[in-house]
Amino acid sequence: MGKSSIFIKNIRYLVTVDGTRRIIEDGAVAIEDSKIVAVGKSDQLKKDYGSTDIVIDGSNKVATPGLINCHVHTPYYVVRGLADNLTLPTWLSEIVIPAQNSLSDGEAYVSSLATLIESLKYGVTTVVDTGEGKIERVPDAAENVGIRIVVGKSVHDVPTVRHLKDTVELHAKTEQCAKAAENFYRKHHGRANGRVNIWFCPSHERAVSDELLRECKERADKHGVGLESHVSASITSVLRHNELFGLPAIKRFKKAGALGPNLLIVHSNWLSDDEIELIRSHDVKVCHCPSSATAGGFGTFSKGKFVEMMEQGVTVALGSDNCAHSNFLDMLRVAYLAGAHRDVRADPSLLPPEELLEMLTLNGAKATLMADKIGSIEKGKKADIVLFDVNRFDWRPLHSPVSNLIFSTTGHSVDTVIVDGNIVVEKGRATTVDEEEILSKVEEVAEDLPARIGLKRSSIGKWPIE
Ligand SMILES: [Zn+2]
Numbered sequence: 001m002g003k004s005s006i007f008i009k010n011i012r013y014l015v016t017v018d019g020t021r022r023i024i025e026d027g028a029v030a031i032e033d034s035k036i037v038a039v040g041k042s043d044q045l046k047k048d049y050g051s052t053d054i055v056i057d058g059s060n061k062v063a064t065p066g067l068i069n070c071h072v073h074t075p076y077y078v079v080r081g082l083a084d085n086l087t088l089p090t091w092l093s094e095i096v097i098p099a100q101n102s103l104s105d106g107e108a109y110v111s112s113l114a115t116l117i118e119s120l121k122y123g124v125t126t127v128v129d130t131g132e133g134k135i136e137r138v139p140d141a142a143e144n145v146g147i148r149i150v151v152g153k154s155v156h157d158v159p160t161v162r163h164l165k166d167t168v169e170l171h172a173k174t175e176q177c178a179k180a181a182e183n184f185y186r187k188h189h190g191r192a193n194g195r196v197n198i199w200f201c202p203s204h205e206r207a208v209s210d211e212l213l214r215e216c217k218e219r220a221d222k223h224g225v226g227l228e229s230h231v232s233a234s235i236t237s238v239l240r241h242n243e244l245f246g247l248p249a250i251k252r253f254k255k256a257g258a259l260g261p262n263l264l265i266v267h268s269n270w271l272s273d274d275e276i277e278l279i280r281s282h283d284v285k286v287c288h289c290p291s292s293a294t295a296g297g298f299g300t301f302s303k304g305k306f307v308e309m310m311e312q313g314v315t316v317a318l319g320s321d322n323c324a325h326s327n328f329l330d331m332l333r334v335a336y337l338a339g340a341h342r343d344v345r346a347d348p349s350l351l352p353p354e355e356l357l358e359m360l361t362l363n364g365a366k367a368t369l370m371a372d373k374i375g376s377i378e379k380g381k382k383a384d385i386v387l388f389d390v391n392r393f394d395w396r397p398l399h400s401p402v403s404n405l406i407f408s409t410t411g412h413s414v415d416t417v418i419v420d421g422n423i424v425v426e427k428g429r430a431t432t433v434d435e436e437e438i439l440s441k442v443e444e445v446a447e448d449l450p451a452r453i454g455l456k457r458s459s460i461g462k463w464p465i466e
Pocket residue numbers: 071072073130230266321322
Protein backbone atom coordinates (compact mmCIF):
# COMPACT_ATOMS: atom_id res chain seq x y z
CA MET A 1 0.00 0.00 0.00
CA GLY A 2 1.30 3.42 -0.91
CA LYS A 3 1.79 6.22 1.55
CA SER A 4 -0.74 8.96 2.11
CA SER A 5 -0.97 11.88 -0.22
CA ILE A 6 -0.32 15.34 1.15
CA PHE A 7 -1.56 18.69 -0.12
CA ILE A 8 0.05 21.88 1.25
CA LYS A 9 -2.14 24.86 0.40
CA ASN A 10 -2.18 28.64 0.92
CA ILE A 11 1.61 28.84 1.37
CA ARG A 12 2.40 32.52 1.85
CA TYR A 13 5.60 32.23 -0.19
CA LEU A 14 6.71 29.03 -1.89
CA VAL A 15 10.44 29.37 -2.65
CA THR A 16 10.88 26.69 -5.31
CA VAL A 17 14.60 27.13 -6.23
CA ASP A 18 13.52 25.64 -9.57
CA GLY A 19 15.03 26.42 -12.99
CA THR A 20 13.67 29.97 -13.03
CA ARG A 21 13.85 30.41 -9.25
CA ARG A 22 10.09 31.09 -8.98
CA ILE A 23 8.77 32.34 -5.66
CA ILE A 24 5.02 31.64 -5.69
CA GLU A 25 2.78 33.80 -3.50
CA ASP A 26 -0.19 31.82 -2.13
CA GLY A 27 1.45 28.67 -3.44
CA ALA A 28 0.66 24.98 -3.10
CA VAL A 29 2.42 21.63 -3.41
CA ALA A 30 0.84 18.23 -3.97
CA ILE A 31 2.68 15.10 -2.86
CA GLU A 32 1.93 11.48 -3.67
CA ASP A 33 3.96 8.76 -1.99
CA SER A 34 7.51 10.07 -1.84
CA LYS A 35 7.28 12.54 -4.72
CA ILE A 36 6.05 15.99 -5.63
CA VAL A 37 3.31 15.71 -8.25
CA ALA A 38 2.25 19.36 -8.65
CA VAL A 39 3.53 22.85 -7.78
CA GLY A 40 1.64 26.08 -8.41
CA LYS A 41 -0.84 28.66 -7.18
CA SER A 42 -3.12 27.42 -4.42
CA ASP A 43 -6.31 28.33 -6.30
CA GLN A 44 -5.28 26.35 -9.35
CA LEU A 45 -4.25 23.21 -7.51
CA LYS A 46 -7.15 23.11 -5.03
CA LYS A 47 -9.65 21.67 -7.50
CA ASP A 48 -7.46 18.62 -8.21
CA TYR A 49 -5.90 18.08 -4.80
CA GLY A 50 -8.20 19.80 -2.27
CA SER A 51 -9.64 16.49 -1.05
CA THR A 52 -6.26 14.79 -0.57
CA ASP A 53 -5.82 12.57 2.56
CA ILE A 54 -3.70 15.06 4.48
CA VAL A 55 -4.14 18.79 3.90
CA ILE A 56 -1.64 21.18 5.51
CA ASP A 57 -2.53 24.86 5.78
CA GLY A 58 0.50 26.91 4.67
CA SER A 59 -0.90 30.30 5.78
CA ASN A 60 1.82 32.23 7.58
CA LYS A 61 4.39 29.77 6.27
CA VAL A 62 7.31 30.05 3.87
CA ALA A 63 8.15 26.79 2.09
CA THR A 64 11.63 25.92 0.88
CA PRO A 65 13.33 22.77 -0.39
CA GLY A 66 14.84 20.67 2.41
CA LEU A 67 18.28 21.97 3.38
CA ILE A 68 21.38 19.85 2.74
CA ASN A 69 24.29 19.54 5.17
CA CYS A 70 27.24 18.10 3.24
CA HIS A 71 29.51 17.41 6.18
CA VAL A 72 28.88 16.13 9.67
CA HIS A 73 30.08 13.36 11.99
CA THR A 74 26.90 12.23 13.70
CA PRO A 75 28.41 10.21 16.59
CA TYR A 76 30.30 13.28 17.93
CA TYR A 77 27.14 14.90 19.31
CA VAL A 78 27.84 14.12 22.97
CA VAL A 79 31.24 15.82 22.82
CA ARG A 80 29.66 19.25 22.19
CA GLY A 81 31.15 21.85 24.53
CA LEU A 82 34.05 19.69 25.73
CA ALA A 83 36.56 20.56 23.02
CA ASP A 84 36.41 24.29 22.41
CA ASN A 85 39.44 26.54 21.91
CA LEU A 86 41.87 23.78 20.92
CA THR A 87 44.11 23.26 17.90
CA LEU A 88 43.03 20.41 15.63
CA PRO A 89 45.67 17.84 16.75
CA THR A 90 44.94 18.44 20.45
CA TRP A 91 41.20 18.53 19.79
CA LEU A 92 41.43 15.09 18.21
CA SER A 93 43.97 13.35 20.38
CA GLU A 94 42.95 14.61 23.81
CA ILE A 95 39.19 14.92 23.55
CA VAL A 96 37.39 13.64 20.49
CA ILE A 97 39.15 10.32 19.85
CA PRO A 98 39.24 9.25 23.53
CA ALA A 99 35.58 10.27 23.91
CA GLN A 100 34.58 8.30 20.81
CA ASN A 101 36.55 5.28 21.98
CA SER A 102 34.76 5.40 25.33
CA LEU A 103 31.27 5.15 23.79
CA SER A 104 29.45 1.84 23.66
CA ASP A 105 27.66 1.04 20.40
CA GLY A 106 24.36 1.98 22.05
CA GLU A 107 25.74 5.31 23.26
CA ALA A 108 27.13 6.10 19.81
CA TYR A 109 23.70 5.31 18.37
CA VAL A 110 22.07 7.79 20.78
CA SER A 111 24.68 10.38 19.82
CA SER A 112 23.95 9.91 16.09
CA LEU A 113 20.20 9.98 16.71
CA ALA A 114 20.53 13.30 18.51
CA THR A 115 22.55 14.85 15.66
CA LEU A 116 19.96 13.73 13.14
CA ILE A 117 16.94 14.85 15.19
CA GLU A 118 18.45 18.28 15.81
CA SER A 119 19.27 18.57 12.10
CA LEU A 120 15.74 17.66 11.02
CA LYS A 121 14.23 20.16 13.45
CA TYR A 122 16.32 22.86 11.72
CA GLY A 123 14.95 21.89 8.32
CA VAL A 124 17.89 19.76 7.20
CA THR A 125 16.52 16.85 5.20
CA THR A 126 19.80 15.39 3.90
CA VAL A 127 23.12 15.01 5.73
CA VAL A 128 26.47 13.58 4.72
CA ASP A 129 28.24 11.73 7.53
CA THR A 130 31.88 11.18 6.60
CA GLY A 131 31.91 8.23 8.87
CA GLU A 132 34.40 8.64 11.67
CA GLY A 133 33.92 7.24 15.13
CA LYS A 134 31.37 4.50 15.74
CA ILE A 135 29.18 4.56 12.69
CA GLU A 136 27.87 0.99 12.43
CA ARG A 137 24.38 2.08 13.50
CA VAL A 138 24.22 5.40 11.68
CA PRO A 139 22.09 3.88 8.87
CA ASP A 140 19.66 2.58 11.56
CA ALA A 141 19.52 6.03 13.16
CA ALA A 142 18.80 7.71 9.82
CA GLU A 143 16.14 5.18 8.92
CA ASN A 144 14.42 5.52 12.30
CA VAL A 145 14.52 9.32 12.45
CA GLY A 146 13.35 9.68 8.87
CA ILE A 147 16.18 11.77 7.40
CA ARG A 148 17.98 11.24 4.08
CA ILE A 149 21.65 10.38 4.56
CA VAL A 150 24.90 9.78 2.75
CA VAL A 151 27.36 7.89 4.94
CA GLY A 152 30.46 5.80 4.44
CA LYS A 153 32.95 3.92 6.51
CA SER A 154 35.91 6.19 7.06
CA VAL A 155 39.10 4.37 6.07
CA HIS A 156 42.76 5.15 6.83
CA ASP A 157 45.75 2.98 5.88
CA VAL A 158 48.58 5.43 6.63
CA PRO A 159 49.34 5.78 10.34
CA THR A 160 50.44 9.33 9.75
CA VAL A 161 48.47 11.34 12.18
CA ARG A 162 51.09 11.09 14.86
CA HIS A 163 48.87 12.23 17.67
CA LEU A 164 46.20 9.57 17.16
CA LYS A 165 47.61 7.26 19.80
CA ASP A 166 44.29 5.59 20.46
CA THR A 167 43.35 4.89 16.89
CA VAL A 168 45.82 2.28 15.78
CA GLU A 169 42.91 0.04 14.89
CA LEU A 170 41.67 2.64 12.43
CA HIS A 171 44.87 2.33 10.43
CA ALA A 172 44.24 -1.04 8.89
CA LYS A 173 45.93 -2.50 5.84
CA THR A 174 44.75 -1.19 2.50
CA GLU A 175 42.80 -4.29 1.53
CA GLN A 176 41.13 -4.50 4.96
CA CYS A 177 40.03 -0.88 4.59
CA ALA A 178 38.64 -1.44 1.11
CA LYS A 179 36.83 -4.59 2.19
CA ALA A 180 35.30 -2.93 5.27
CA ALA A 181 34.03 -0.01 3.15
CA GLU A 182 32.63 -2.39 0.54
CA ASN A 183 30.87 -4.51 3.17
CA PHE A 184 29.29 -1.41 4.67
CA TYR A 185 28.07 -0.44 1.20
CA ARG A 186 26.59 -3.90 0.53
CA LYS A 187 24.90 -4.03 3.91
CA HIS A 188 23.15 -0.68 3.85
CA HIS A 189 23.01 1.02 0.46
CA GLY A 190 19.46 1.75 -0.69
CA ARG A 191 17.75 1.09 2.64
CA ALA A 192 14.61 3.02 3.63
CA ASN A 193 13.27 3.57 0.11
CA GLY A 194 16.68 4.85 -0.98
CA ARG A 195 17.05 7.35 1.86
CA VAL A 196 20.26 5.61 2.97
CA ASN A 197 23.12 6.13 0.50
CA ILE A 198 26.49 4.56 1.17
CA TRP A 199 29.65 6.18 -0.16
CA PHE A 200 33.36 5.53 0.17
CA CYS A 201 35.27 7.78 2.56
CA PRO A 202 39.06 7.96 2.37
CA SER A 203 38.36 10.47 5.02
CA HIS A 204 41.62 12.27 5.82
CA GLU A 205 43.80 13.20 2.88
CA ARG A 206 47.00 12.64 4.85
CA ALA A 207 45.96 9.23 6.20
CA VAL A 208 45.27 7.38 2.93
CA SER A 209 47.73 5.84 0.50
CA ASP A 210 47.52 6.32 -3.28
CA GLU A 211 46.44 2.71 -3.50
CA LEU A 212 43.53 3.18 -1.08
CA LEU A 213 42.43 6.35 -2.85
CA ARG A 214 42.40 4.40 -6.13
CA GLU A 215 40.48 1.52 -4.53
CA CYS A 216 37.85 3.89 -3.13
CA LYS A 217 37.44 5.72 -6.43
CA GLU A 218 37.12 2.49 -8.43
CA ARG A 219 34.54 1.06 -6.06
CA ALA A 220 32.56 4.31 -5.95
CA ASP A 221 32.56 4.44 -9.77
CA LYS A 222 31.52 0.80 -10.03
CA HIS A 223 28.57 1.31 -7.69
CA GLY A 224 27.61 4.71 -9.08
CA VAL A 225 28.12 6.49 -5.74
CA GLY A 226 30.51 9.12 -4.44
CA LEU A 227 33.48 9.52 -2.16
CA GLU A 228 34.19 12.16 0.44
CA SER A 229 37.49 13.26 1.95
CA HIS A 230 38.72 16.07 4.19
CA VAL A 231 41.27 18.08 2.19
CA SER A 232 43.54 20.95 3.28
CA ALA A 233 41.48 22.09 6.24
CA SER A 234 44.29 23.84 8.10
CA ILE A 235 47.91 24.81 7.44
CA THR A 236 48.91 21.90 9.71
CA SER A 237 47.06 19.44 7.47
CA VAL A 238 48.68 20.91 4.36
CA LEU A 239 52.22 20.81 5.75
CA ARG A 240 51.78 17.29 7.09
CA HIS A 241 50.44 16.05 3.76
CA ASN A 242 53.28 17.64 1.82
CA GLU A 243 55.87 16.29 4.24
CA LEU A 244 54.52 12.74 3.83
CA PHE A 245 53.75 12.65 0.15
CA GLY A 246 55.93 15.36 -1.37
CA LEU A 247 53.14 17.21 -3.17
CA PRO A 248 49.85 18.98 -2.41
CA ALA A 249 46.76 16.87 -1.75
CA ILE A 250 44.81 17.57 -4.93
CA LYS A 251 47.87 16.91 -7.11
CA ARG A 252 48.33 13.56 -5.36
CA PHE A 253 44.63 12.76 -5.74
CA LYS A 254 45.07 13.46 -9.46
CA LYS A 255 48.08 11.13 -9.62
CA ALA A 256 46.06 8.41 -7.87
CA GLY A 257 43.17 8.85 -10.32
CA ALA A 258 40.81 9.95 -7.55
CA LEU A 259 39.55 13.22 -9.07
CA GLY A 260 36.14 13.22 -10.71
CA PRO A 261 32.56 14.50 -10.46
CA ASN A 262 31.75 12.03 -7.69
CA LEU A 263 34.46 13.31 -5.34
CA LEU A 264 33.33 15.68 -2.57
CA ILE A 265 36.19 17.40 -0.74
CA VAL A 266 35.58 19.00 2.64
CA HIS A 267 37.05 22.20 4.14
CA SER A 268 39.55 22.94 1.34
CA ASN A 269 40.62 26.22 2.90
CA TRP A 270 44.23 26.18 1.67
CA LEU A 271 44.01 25.18 -1.99
CA SER A 272 46.45 26.69 -4.48
CA ASP A 273 45.27 28.11 -7.81
CA ASP A 274 46.72 25.03 -9.57
CA GLU A 275 44.68 22.76 -7.33
CA ILE A 276 41.54 24.81 -7.93
CA GLU A 277 42.05 24.45 -11.67
CA LEU A 278 42.29 20.65 -11.25
CA ILE A 279 39.08 20.67 -9.18
CA ARG A 280 37.28 22.77 -11.77
CA SER A 281 38.40 20.71 -14.75
CA HIS A 282 37.42 17.42 -13.03
CA ASP A 283 34.11 18.79 -11.68
CA VAL A 284 35.07 17.91 -8.11
CA LYS A 285 32.54 19.22 -5.57
CA VAL A 286 33.59 21.27 -2.53
CA CYS A 287 32.00 21.47 0.92
CA HIS A 288 32.73 24.74 2.74
CA CYS A 289 32.41 24.47 6.55
CA PRO A 290 32.68 28.04 7.84
CA SER A 291 31.48 27.42 11.40
CA SER A 292 33.86 24.54 12.02
CA ALA A 293 36.70 26.55 10.47
CA THR A 294 35.89 29.51 12.68
CA ALA A 295 35.99 27.32 15.77
CA GLY A 296 39.25 25.68 14.71
CA GLY A 297 40.94 28.85 13.46
CA PHE A 298 41.53 27.20 10.07
CA GLY A 299 41.83 30.41 8.04
CA THR A 300 38.73 29.86 5.94
CA PHE A 301 37.91 33.54 5.41
CA SER A 302 41.45 34.81 5.01
CA LYS A 303 42.74 31.93 2.86
CA GLY A 304 39.69 30.12 1.44
CA LYS A 305 38.93 30.87 -2.21
CA PHE A 306 35.30 29.75 -2.22
CA VAL A 307 34.01 32.89 -3.90
CA GLU A 308 36.62 32.54 -6.65
CA MET A 309 35.84 28.82 -7.06
CA MET A 310 32.14 29.59 -7.50
CA GLU A 311 32.95 32.32 -10.01
CA GLN A 312 34.86 29.70 -11.98
CA GLY A 313 31.89 27.32 -11.91
CA VAL A 314 32.96 24.95 -9.14
CA THR A 315 30.04 23.52 -7.12
CA VAL A 316 30.47 24.71 -3.53
CA ALA A 317 28.02 23.36 -0.96
CA LEU A 318 27.89 23.93 2.80
CA GLY A 319 28.48 21.75 5.85
CA SER A 320 28.29 22.29 9.58
CA ASP A 321 30.85 19.64 10.53
CA ASN A 322 30.35 17.98 13.89
CA CYS A 323 28.94 19.18 17.19
CA ALA A 324 32.35 19.10 18.83
CA HIS A 325 33.65 21.66 16.39
CA SER A 326 30.87 23.74 14.88
CA ASN A 327 29.21 23.47 17.54
CA PHE A 328 25.80 24.10 15.98
CA LEU A 329 24.02 22.15 13.28
CA ASP A 330 21.68 24.92 12.15
CA MET A 331 22.47 25.31 8.44
CA LEU A 332 20.85 28.76 8.29
CA ARG A 333 23.48 29.97 10.75
CA VAL A 334 26.16 28.23 8.66
CA ALA A 335 24.93 30.00 5.52
CA TYR A 336 24.80 33.35 7.31
CA LEU A 337 28.38 32.86 8.48
CA ALA A 338 29.54 32.01 4.94
CA GLY A 339 28.47 35.55 4.08
CA ALA A 340 31.52 36.78 6.03
CA HIS A 341 33.54 36.46 2.79
CA ARG A 342 31.90 39.81 1.98
CA ASP A 343 33.71 41.41 4.86
CA VAL A 344 37.12 39.96 3.97
CA ARG A 345 36.78 41.31 0.43
CA ALA A 346 34.98 44.49 1.48
CA ASP A 347 32.26 43.75 -1.09
CA PRO A 348 28.59 43.50 -0.01
CA SER A 349 27.52 42.27 -3.43
CA LEU A 350 29.17 38.88 -2.87
CA LEU A 351 27.14 35.85 -1.75
CA PRO A 352 23.66 37.36 -1.75
CA PRO A 353 21.05 35.36 0.22
CA GLU A 354 19.75 33.76 -2.97
CA GLU A 355 23.19 32.32 -3.73
CA LEU A 356 23.60 31.14 -0.12
CA LEU A 357 20.23 29.35 -0.38
CA GLU A 358 21.39 27.72 -3.62
CA MET A 359 24.47 26.47 -1.76
CA LEU A 360 22.17 24.91 0.87
CA THR A 361 19.91 23.27 -1.70
CA LEU A 362 20.90 22.90 -5.37
CA ASN A 363 24.65 22.78 -4.73
CA GLY A 364 24.14 20.29 -1.92
CA ALA A 365 22.04 18.18 -4.26
CA LYS A 366 24.80 18.21 -6.89
CA ALA A 367 27.47 17.48 -4.28
CA THR A 368 25.52 14.46 -3.01
CA LEU A 369 24.91 13.27 -6.61
CA MET A 370 21.16 13.66 -6.15
CA ALA A 371 20.49 16.72 -8.34
CA ASP A 372 17.73 14.81 -10.13
CA LYS A 373 15.99 13.97 -6.82
CA ILE A 374 16.39 16.79 -4.30
CA GLY A 375 17.42 20.45 -3.97
CA SER A 376 14.29 22.13 -5.34
CA ILE A 377 10.51 21.97 -5.14
CA GLU A 378 9.59 20.68 -8.59
CA LYS A 379 7.24 18.10 -10.03
CA GLY A 380 8.94 14.70 -10.14
CA LYS A 381 11.44 15.40 -7.38
CA LYS A 382 11.41 13.80 -3.94
CA ALA A 383 9.11 15.52 -1.46
CA ASP A 384 11.78 16.97 0.86
CA ILE A 385 10.16 20.23 1.98
CA VAL A 386 10.41 22.63 4.93
CA LEU A 387 7.71 24.99 6.17
CA PHE A 388 8.93 27.93 8.27
CA ASP A 389 6.53 29.67 10.64
CA VAL A 390 6.65 33.35 9.69
CA ASN A 391 4.25 34.54 12.37
CA ARG A 392 7.28 35.66 14.37
CA PHE A 393 9.26 38.87 14.84
CA ASP A 394 12.40 37.48 13.18
CA TRP A 395 10.40 36.91 9.97
CA ARG A 396 8.78 40.38 9.78
CA PRO A 397 8.38 42.53 7.83
CA LEU A 398 8.25 40.03 4.99
CA HIS A 399 9.51 42.12 2.07
CA SER A 400 11.90 39.38 0.95
CA PRO A 401 11.40 35.78 2.08
CA VAL A 402 14.89 34.67 0.99
CA SER A 403 16.61 37.58 2.73
CA ASN A 404 14.69 36.86 5.95
CA LEU A 405 15.47 33.16 5.68
CA ILE A 406 19.24 33.60 5.39
CA PHE A 407 19.94 36.93 7.08
CA SER A 408 17.28 37.18 9.78
CA THR A 409 15.79 33.98 11.14
CA THR A 410 17.32 30.70 12.34
CA GLY A 411 16.35 27.04 12.18
CA HIS A 412 14.22 27.60 15.28
CA SER A 413 11.44 28.94 13.07
CA VAL A 414 10.98 25.56 11.36
CA ASP A 415 7.41 24.33 11.78
CA THR A 416 7.01 21.31 9.49
CA VAL A 417 9.51 19.07 7.73
CA ILE A 418 8.68 16.48 5.11
CA VAL A 419 11.25 13.95 3.90
CA ASP A 420 10.50 11.45 1.14
CA GLY A 421 6.81 12.28 1.50
CA ASN A 422 6.75 11.60 5.26
CA ILE A 423 5.95 14.30 7.83
CA VAL A 424 8.91 13.98 10.20
CA VAL A 425 8.59 17.30 12.07
CA GLU A 426 5.25 18.85 12.99
CA LYS A 427 4.86 22.10 14.95
CA GLY A 428 8.62 22.00 15.51
CA ARG A 429 8.61 18.53 17.13
CA ALA A 430 9.97 15.31 15.67
CA THR A 431 7.16 12.88 14.89
CA THR A 432 9.30 9.77 14.47
CA VAL A 433 10.91 9.56 17.90
CA ASP A 434 10.16 10.47 21.50
CA GLU A 435 12.28 13.61 21.89
CA GLU A 436 12.18 13.54 25.71
CA GLU A 437 13.39 9.95 25.80
CA ILE A 438 16.33 10.70 23.49
CA LEU A 439 17.22 13.82 25.48
CA SER A 440 17.32 11.86 28.71
CA LYS A 441 19.50 9.20 27.07
CA VAL A 442 21.87 11.95 25.90
CA GLU A 443 22.07 13.20 29.50
CA GLU A 444 22.91 9.70 30.69
CA VAL A 445 25.78 9.41 28.20
CA ALA A 446 27.02 12.92 28.92
CA GLU A 447 26.99 12.57 32.67
CA ASP A 448 30.28 10.75 33.07
CA LEU A 449 31.81 11.42 29.64
CA PRO A 450 34.21 14.11 30.96
CA ALA A 451 35.44 11.75 33.68
CA ARG A 452 35.99 8.94 31.18
CA ILE A 453 38.46 11.08 29.26
CA GLY A 454 40.12 12.52 32.33
CA LEU A 455 38.44 15.93 32.26
CA LYS A 456 37.42 17.46 35.58
CA ARG A 457 34.10 19.24 35.45
CA SER A 458 35.80 22.31 36.92
CA SER A 459 38.20 22.46 33.97
CA ILE A 460 35.49 22.60 31.30
CA GLY A 461 35.27 26.13 29.97
CA LYS A 462 37.16 29.11 31.28
CA TRP A 463 34.93 29.92 34.24
CA PRO A 464 34.38 27.78 37.33
CA ILE A 465 31.06 26.03 37.82
CA GLU A 466 30.14 25.88 41.50
ZN1 LIG B 1 34.99 16.48 9.41
